[in-house]
Amino acid sequence: MGANASPARGMRDLLPREVELRDAVTATILDCYQRYGFTRIETPALERIELLTSGEGGENEKMIYKVLKRGEKLNLTAPNLREDDLVDLGLRYDLTAPLARYYANNVAKLPSPFKVIQVGPVWRAERPQAGRFRQFTQCDIDIIGEDSELAEIELVSATAEAITALGFTGFTVRINDRQILYGLAESCGFAAEDFGSVFITLDKLDKVGLDGVRAELESKDFAAGPVQRMMGALTPFAMDRGDFASTRAALPEGIPNEPLNRLERIINTVGSQAGGRFTLVFDPTLVRGMGYYTGNIFEIEAPGYSGSIAGGGRYDKLIGKLLGRDVPASGFSIGFERLMQILEQRGYTTPTSAQKLAFLYDADADDLAAVLAASAALREQGYVVNMLPRAKKMRRQLDELSGQGYTLMALYRAGETLPEIKPLEGH
Amino acid sequence: MGANASPARGMRDLLPREVELRDAVTATILDCYQRYGFTRIETPALERIELLTSGEGGENEKMIYKVLKRGEKLNLTAPNLREDDLVDLGLRYDLTAPLARYYANNVAKLPSPFKVIQVGPVWRAERPQAGRFRQFTQCDIDIIGEDSELAEIELVSATAEAITALGFTGFTVRINDRQILYGLAESCGFAAEDFGSVFITLDKLDKVGLDGVRAELESKDFAAGPVQRMMGALTPFAMDRGDFASTRAALPEGIPNEPLNRLERIINTVGSQAGGRFTLVFDPTLVRGMGYYTGNIFEIEAPGYSGSIAGGGRYDKLIGKLLGRDVPASGFSIGFERLMQILEQRGYTTPTSAQKLAFLYDADADDLAAVLAASAALREQGYVVNMLPRAKKMRRQLDELSGQGYTLMALYRAGETLPEIKPLEGH
Numbered sequence: 001m002g003a004n005a006s007p008a009r010g011m012r013d014l015l016p017r018e019v020e021l022r023d024a025v026t027a028t029i030l031d032c033y034q035r036y037g038f039t040r041i042e043t044p045a046l047e048r049i050e051l052l053t054s055g056e057g058g059e060n061e062k063m064i065y066k067v068l069k070r071g072e073k074l075n076l077t078a079p080n081l082r083e084d085d086l087v088d089l090g091l092r093y094d095l096t097a098p099l100a101r102y103y104a105n106n107v108a109k110l111p112s113p114f115k116v117i118q119v120g121p122v123w124r125a126e127r128p129q130a131g132r133f134r135q136f137t138q139c140d141i142d143i144i145g146e147d148s149e150l151a152e153i154e155l156v157s158a159t160a161e162a163i164t165a166l167g168f169t170g171f172t173v174r175i176n177d178r179q180i181l182y183g184l185a186e187s188c189g190f191a192a193e194d195f196g197s198v199f200i201t202l203d204k205l206d207k208v209g210l211d212g213v214r215a216e217l218e219s220k221d222f223a224a225g226p227v228q229r230m231m232g233a234l235t236p237f238a239m240d241r242g243d244f245a246s247t248r249a250a251l252p253e254g255i256p257n258e259p260l261n262r263l264e265r266i267i268n269t270v271g272s273q274a275g276g277r278f279t280l281v282f283d284p285t286l287v288r289g290m291g292y293y294t295g296n297i298f299e300i301e302a303p304g305y306s307g308s309i310a311g312g313g314r315y316d317k318l319i320g321k322l323l324g325r326d327v328p329a330s331g332f333s334i335g336f337e338r339l340m341q342i343l344e345q346r347g348y349t350t351p352t353s354a355q356k357l358a359f360l361y362d363a364d365a366d367d368l369a370a371v372l373a374a375s376a377a378l379r380e381q382g383y384v385v386n387m388l389p390r391a392k393k394m395r396r397q398l399d400e401l402s403g404q405g406y407t408l409m410a411l412y413r414a415g416e417t418l419p420e421i422k423p424l425e426g427h
Numbered sequence: 428m429g430a431n432a433s434p435a436r437g438m439r440d441l442l443p444r445e446v447e448l449r450d451a452v453t454a455t456i457l458d459c460y461q462r463y464g465f466t467r468i469e470t471p472a473l474e475r476i477e478l479l480t481s482g483e484g485g486e487n488e489k490m491i492y493k494v495l496k497r498g499e500k501l502n503l504t505a506p507n508l509r510e511d512d513l514v515d516l517g518l519r520y521d522l523t524a525p526l527a528r529y530y531a532n533n534v535a536k537l538p539s540p541f542k543v544i545q546v547g548p549v550w551r552a553e554r555p556q557a558g559r560f561r562q563f564t565q566c567d568i569d570i571i572g573e574d575s576e577l578a579e580i581e582l583v584s585a586t587a588e589a590i591t592a593l594g595f596t597g598f599t600v601r602i603n604d605r606q607i608l609y610g611l612a613e614s615c616g617f618a619a620e621d622f623g624s625v626f627i628t629l630d631k632l633d634k635v636g637l638d639g640v641r642a643e644l645e646s647k648d649f650a651a652g653p654v655q656r657m658m659g660a661l662t663p664f665a666m667d668r669g670d671f672a673s674t675r676a677a678l679p680e681g682i683p684n685e686p687l688n689r690l691e692r693i694i695n696t697v698g699s700q701a702g703g704r705f706t707l708v709f710d711p712t713l714v715r716g717m718g719y720y721t722g723n724i725f726e727i728e729a730p731g732y733s734g735s736i737a738g739g740g741r742y743d744k745l746i747g748k749l750l751g752r753d754v755p756a757s758g759f760s761i762g763f764e765r766l767m768q769i770l771e772q773r774g775y776t777t778p779t780s781a782q783k784l785a786f787l788y789d790a791d792a793d794d795l796a797a798v799l800a801a802s803a804a805l806r807e808q809g810y811v812v813n814m815l816p817r818a819k820k821m822r823r824q825l826d827e828l829s830g831q832g833y834t835l836m837a838l839y840r841a842g843e844t845l846p847e848i849k850p851l852e853g854h
Contacts (some may be wrong), residue, residue, distance in 0.1 A: 005531035005532040016543075037814065046550070067493065089435055125497050354461075356464075372697070
């Protein structure tokens with residue numbers, strides 16, 4: 001018997017078929033974003049631990065993989081050792097914290113507005129569960145340096161177009177603004193220092209319903225008046241989200257106009273391009289977890305699938321913490337793993353490119369230089385050519401190749417320049 | 428002033444232009460490998476620390492980024508803490524150790540021979556130096572399950588073709604076999620337990636020359652006879668490496684025939700396809716560092732650039748340690764970072780794809796829905812369309828866009844369906 005060959009707990013190996021599908025989906029998304037003038041960057045997987053533990057990452061900061069100091073910096077004999085003494089680096093838990101650092105570090109070399117794509121792995125030491133892994137891919141676009149809703153219009157357009165290019169129709173883009181949430185909580189009479197806690201509960205509305213939200217707010221010992229008023233404010237939106245005007249009309253008094261007008265402009269402008277392929281909805285109950293959002297927030301849901309497949313928002317105060325002056329920024333992140341799960345369930349297949357040809361030769365008898373020349377010539381003609389020594393059990397070999405997506409075969413015979421190409425099926 | 432925004436020590440941020448070039452080079456290499464029937468897989472960046480510290484990784488094992496245990500598993504109050512008590516995971520230092528684990532873990536789902544591509548980052552906590560980073564990309568192909576030199580013929584062909592596709596000509600593929608090295612050391616009279624130490628010195632021949640090798644062998648206190656015989660054996664190869672037959676003839680007695688015949692077949696077969704674009708050379712002094720090689724070893728050097736741009740070899744005993752039975756395997760790895768350095772020095776540019784159009788509009792005045800519709804229509808026509816609010820200093824804005832590779836511009840005017848497209852140059 002061999003040693004334990006499984007991946008580390010919560011990690012996974014990707015099979016060729018899976019990588020092929022992921023690469024095709026990534027290429028489709030990238031092509032769409034690049035046509036909008038977004039450009040790709042990369043940041044290192046490891047960041048200084050201080051950057052990752054500044055508090056902006058919320059719950060994600062509890063799930064950081066931390067890296068042990070190396071060499072003389074590591075002192076294991078110091079008294080009262082704390083975790084902080086032992087580590088100096090961590091694996092990124094998202095792509096936004098590193099982007100803020102990247103922008104502050106490279107601002108002099110970057111255009112403004114900076115339209116940026118990031119695709120790459122992030123790591124979180126979450127409790128492993130079915131379909132969730134501790135290394136997963138995120139796929140973000142961000143616009144840095146544009147403070148108007150032009151940023152959101154472009155982010156939502158491009159993301160909706162990428163999702164559409166992958167075959168989704170009838171999906172919903174939910175939009176809200178943190179300022180509207182603040183106005184809502186304020187108008188109900190909650191104290192500003194309780195807003196965070198109130199929103200954490202509100203965020204669960206879709207899962208636990210109105211009664212669940214009421215129970216949780218009550219369990220948090222808020223005064224009865226604000227809770228009662230919040231429940232009254234939420235009731236029109238809990239079941240049905242209508243058009244922008246009716247939702248706006250159903251809001252309580254005291255919500256500021258500016259974020260509402262901004263929202264209306266985003267919804268109308270992007271909606272004019274949707275052509276029935278997707279719907280934009282103003283959802284005053286949308287919260288989104290991350291602490292750093294300051295304005296618009298948005299999410300995409302696909303009909304028939306739980307959870308969101310993309311989410312994002314505006315974070316005008318994050319870059320300032322590193323750069324020393326605020327720079328407006330907004331981003332939209334595709335949940336790549338959830339997207340892949342749904343695409344696999346829907347039987348999404350890779351758009352066919354080159355035809356796959358199994359090229360079999362007799363390793364003992366054939367002139368290898370001639371075999372190589374023949375396969376190179378077929379490759380030149382555009383085929384994927386998998387050169388393989390012919391197995392004794394050739395029928396089984398061909399069955400396996402068929403399972404790998406090969407549709408053509410050629411059996412090279414000594415002295416031939418080019419072998420005959422036949423359909424693989426039926427052999 | 429802001430906080431420290433630089434990447435962690437030894438790490439780097441990649442700018443849009445750099446990522447564009449890297450993506451184009453990766454696509455060229457992948458396209459070539461995929462046409463040979465290789466398929467891509469992915470393994471997680473983190474592996475169990477036991478896998479990474481089994482001894483097969485040689486010097487690389489000293490440079491592992493180790494990850495702190497999490498939750499209850501981490502006990503900082505235990506007496507006599509050792510590093511091993513604190514860590515359970517590490518970042519991979521290459522793609523071969525993870526591949527061996529992957530193959531052992533997934534063998535039932537994989538074809539045989541398994542022709543596999545891996546492209547991805549690896550991490551080594553090396554001393555930072557100019558042009559070397561602690562996270563870098565490797566780009567490997569491997570054939571698992573083929574014990575004959577057919578594997579090497581295909582690996583060398585495909586890698587040489589990928590390098591050629593990137594514009595290299597006149598490069599050299601140096602080939603040797605570990606069995607020939609063993610025969611050489613044995614015929615000179617070194618003891619088997621000293622072979623490793625002798626080869627470490629031999630590996631420096633290109634850097635330190637014959638005299639340097641002699642000095643180092645003498646400093647290692649080997650007997651004078653074997654050192655003298657080794658120097659005599661090396662002399663014909665130190666300056667000039669001729670054709671296979673003359674190199675074979677110049678070898679001392681006692682080198683086994685089987686690896687020599689194998690080498691001859693690889694060189695002749697691949698050489699028949701080289702068509703003058705590259706040269707294959709039998710170099711009996713080629714060592715390659717990694718401890719796990721068991722047979723053929725190879726390296727590619729580009730004329731005018733120091734160091735190798737690709738290297739690899741056969742490792743028939745590595746998978747067996749995890750699977751419990753030996754499986755023959757051979758691989759060729761492109762040193763992606765060295766390749767990129769050379770390509771940048773040579774002024775390599777991304778093959779032009781879509782034309783880049785700067786689409787300027789007046790954010791205050793224009794009907795945004797119409798702007799969005801016009802830019803979508805131009806995207807449909809195949810342009811990359813970067814929608815931007817027109818800056819007050821438009822000349823400067825256009826200069827910046829020109830610097831980002833935009834060659835066309837369109838100034839959207841209210842009421843237009845499609846704006847006029849003009850060359851950006853000269854504005």
